[in-house]
Amino acid sequence: MPENKILVVGGGISGITTAIEVAEVGYEVVLIEKLPYLGGRVVKMNQYFPKLCPPYCGLEINFRRIKQNPRITIFTSTIIENISGSKGNFTATLKTKPAFVNDNCTVCGECEKVCPVERTNEFNYEMDKTKAIYLPHEMAYPWKYTIDESVCKKYDCKKCIEVCKYNAIDLEATSKQLQLNVSSIVFATGWYPYDATKLENLNFGVFPNIITNVMMERLSAPNGPTLGKILRPSDNKEPKTIAFVQCAGSRDENHLPYCSGVCCTASLKHTLYIREQLPEAKVKIFYIDLRVNGRNEDFLNIVKADKNIVLIKGKVGLINENPDTKGLIIKAEDTMTGIRKKVEVDMVVLATGIVPNKIDIEKIKYDNNGFIIPGLLEDGIFAASCAKRPLDVSASLKDATGMALKAIQETK
Ligand SMILES: Cc1cc2nc3c(=O)[nH]c(=O)nc-3n(C[C@H](O)[C@H](O)[C@H](O)COP(=O)(O)OP(=O)(O)OC[C@H]3O[C@@H](n4cnc5c(N)ncnc54)[C@H](O)[C@@H]3O)c2cc1C
Numbered sequence: 001m002p003e004n005k006i007l008v009v010g011g012g013i014s015g016i017t018t019a020i021e022v023a024e025v026g027y028e029v030v031l032i033e034k035l036p037y038l039g040g041r042v043v044k045m046n047q048y049f050p051k052l053c054p055p056y057c058g059l060e061i062n063f064r065r066i067k068q069n070p071r072i073t074i075f076t077s078t079i080i081e082n083i084s085g086s087k088g089n090f091t092a093t094l095k096t097k098p099a100f101v102n103d104n105c106t107v108c109g110e111c112e113k114v115c116p117v118e119r120t121n122e123f124n125y126e127m128d129k130t131k132a133i134y135l136p137h138e139m140a141y142p143w144k145y146t147i148d149e150s151v152c153k154k155y156d157c158k159k160c161i162e163v164c165k166y167n168a169i170d171l172e173a174t175s176k177q178l179q180l181n182v183s184s185i186v187f188a189t190g191w192y193p194y195d196a197t198k199l200e201n202l203n204f205g206v207f208p209n210i211i212t213n214v215m216m217e218r219l220s221a222p223n224g225p226t227l228g229k230i231l232r233p234s235d236n237k238e239p240k241t242i243a244f245v246q247c248a249g250s251r252d253e254n255h256l257p258y259c260s261g262v263c264c265t266a267s268l269k270h271t272l273y274i275r276e277q278l279p280e281a282k283v284k285i286f287y288i289d290l291r292v293n294g295r296n297e298d299f300l301n302i303v304k305a306d307k308n309i310v311l312i313k314g315k316v317g318l319i320n321e322n323p324d325t326k327g328l329i330i331k332a333e334d335t336m337t338g339i340r341k342k343v344e345v346d347m348v349v350l351a352t353g354i355v356p357n358k359i360d361i362e363k364i365k366y367d368n369n370g371f372i373i374p375g376l377l378e379d380g381i382f383a384a385s386c387a388k389r390p391l392d393v394s395a396s397l398k399d400a401t402g403m404a405l406k407a408i409q410e411t412k
Helices: 013-024 055-068 110-114 159-163 213-220 263-277 294-305 393-408
Strands: 005-009 028-032 072-075 078-086 089-096 118-120 129-131 176-182 184-187 191-193 210-212 241-248 282-287 309-313 316-322 327-334 339-345 347-352 354-356 381-383
Touching: 005 013, 005 176, 005 393, 013 028, 013 055, 013 072, 013 393, 028 078, 089 184, 110 159, 184 393, 210 213, 213 263, 213 347, 241 263, 241 327, 241 339, 263 282, 263 294, 263 347, 294 309, 309 327, 327 347, 381 393
Parallel strands: 005 028, 005 184, 028 072, 184 381, 210 347, 241 282, 241 347, 282 309
Antiparallel strands: 078 089, 089 176, 118 129, 191 354, 316 327, 327 339
16 A cells, blocks of 8 residues: 655755655655764754854754654664665665664763773764764754764673663664655765875875865864864864865866865865964965855955965875974965975865765666766656755755655655
């Protein structure tokens, strides 16, 4: 018996938007997210353009809309394994990781205090650590602790169970499989940052003071590893000189052949973070072309007017470390003057691009770069936002709303 239900895969800003729009016009929706919390990449930003709001600003309203709407069912720590059937009557096979912490959790934090195991914190792009039992972040939705199964010692330890007054921890929990009958499916599976270690000439991961743009977001965020202070990793000192390397891997046949469309504006935004905290810091931005559109052009005007920020049209060929200062020596050609430049800075930010998340399911068709090709999807299956092409939040929201409209047309 077909159901009048819609499945949304991916709980970032796009998936959340599709789910809410679908539910608010009266349809049942199931939103699944592979991580233990909703919000995707946006929740990890310090501020997002064009208005430079903190991410919680928009997400809090959305979380409230989710809580108030009984037509939305959320499964976190859940992935989709298979789809069978056809439009109006799909069967989706979902798999949920073990729920070691249940909804009794009050986030009192007693378990975290006694947990003896540490893990690297992927929320902060591995710049700090959490305990094996941890709260993903301070506005996590759902609002509860989670356990990293890969490091937890389970019953060899069970200190967390001993201190939990709320019977919220079950270390024997197992993963669950669920068959869901839905009329249409929207994939809003988003993106991950390009692996900068593949850019061998730029030496990310070799020299500590080379970071990426997503790390810069966390470094500037008040709930980040340095509580919002922009400090260089090797010595926790304020950098006096910072360079941005645009198109780090992007528009390069050997890495990502396409433009991610957001990295230029993101780096301009980062210079504003720097300017606010470090008024005297000198910034150099090495770029191929500056692609900034719409309201974001204001950022470019601010940056151009700042005498301590220099825009250099030229591709960076090599970054090495000065072992005495731990500063970075950048070699690049200024293509406007033809002069080869060699500059030393305290810290480098690589503007890496957007890589789409892929799912190994036959019904989803991808292009060579891993973006879903909407025209090759069968009826009743849709893709939203960054799953199809790189987009900023504003464009993602519009696309996700459009996909909600398409999805509800497949219901009875
Ligand atoms: C450095 C940088 C800075 C940026 N700054 C801005 C900015 O200031 N302003 C702006 O407008 N845009 C900015 N962007 C772009 C912004 O990040 C994207 O527009 C936004 O993340 C798109 O949201 P999304 O929901 O489509 O994808 P995502 O945020 O990636 O969310 C996708 C979600 O799907 C989940 N998922 C993936 N696969 C599965 C699966 N198999 N099963 C279940 N769930 C799955 C993921 O875990 C994730 O939660 C920036 C991008 C970069 C690189």
